[in-house]
Amino acid sequence: MSDDFVSLVTRIEKPIELSLKGFTPLVVHLMVAGAKSKGFVSSEITPPQNSAHLEWCLTQRFNNRENLEAWQSSPERKAIFADFETSQNAKSTKISEEVSSGDPVDEVATVIFTDLKPGMEDQYFDWELKMQSTQAAFPGYLGTHIRPPSQDQPARWATLIRFRSAEDLERWFTSPERAQLVDEKQQFVKGTQIQKVDSAFPGWFAVDAKGKSPPNWKTAQLVLLGIFPIVMLQIKYCNPLYTSLNQLSPAIGMLLNMMMSCTLVAWVTMPFFIKVFRFWLYPDKRTTKVDLLGELTVLAALSTEMALLWRLL
Secondary structure (H helix, E strand, O other), X not given: OOOOOEEXXXXXXXXXXXXXXXXXXXXXXXXXXXXXXXXXXXXXXEOOOOOOOOEEEEEEEEXXXXXXXXXXXXXXXXXXXXXXXXXXXXXXXXXEEEEEEOOOOOOOOEEEEEEEOOOOHHHXXXXXXXXXXXHHOOOOEEEEEEEOOOOXXXXXXXXXXXXXXXXXXXXXXXXXXHHHHHHHHHHOEEEEEEEEOOOOOEOXXXXXXXXXXXXXXXXXXXXXXXXXXHHXXXXXXXXXXXXXXXXXXXXXXXXXXXXHHHHHHHHHHHHHHHHHOHHHHOOOOOOHHHHHHHHHHHHHHHHHHHHHHOOOO
């Protein structure tokens, strides 16, 4: 993200007499409405870090100052504040704003990609308002970061959610409140993908229904299982082809081998092994029996590779 992007930081102090349920819709409504504005880049909500503080912070980023100021002075934004003061009788709410430049700092726990059906943007925004208001009231919530669709994927919205701990995140993901909201969105959403960045090999291994990736000790073994035969075949058949190139520098042949290995692992061996070992990576219920069966199968596959390639070199 370039330094040309500008941020509108709105700090809102929740009145002591106002409940959290009555207050959070203001912050979320501002965030969702801003996402519809021209030049919108991203936004995030940061709640108070402890009960002694009442200040909420909404950061909204735009591609230039002109678009930011247009949203800042828009009738819609002013109406949101006015409606809040009227409905909640909260005229004493303290609000401060500042405009700053610089890149956002993403502290992401979970990324949710939402693919909308054509013409369903308004329904999505209404639903997002309820979703964000609900999750903001859950223990451990640290903020939300929203990105609009890109040109390559014009119907895909990305929502980054931060919680204080894995337990807090799982409590929200398995809550009845979230389950009900997820059911409501089916009428206007084509599909949803959840990606939690807690694996040593993000991108290859999906997450399960609880947002968890397979353990690293399992994924590392499958990477070894996939890359070992490739490297052995490269040493035997590819290295002799690089003789003239290696006279310039051995790094050339090494680079070509690495490019080939990464491509084959990403597009051939890993998709195959993930499919074969799905029972082990994503068990319905993790038990010692399932872990042991998967481990023995991996060792048997490695032994088979060794036997087949034993006399190759």
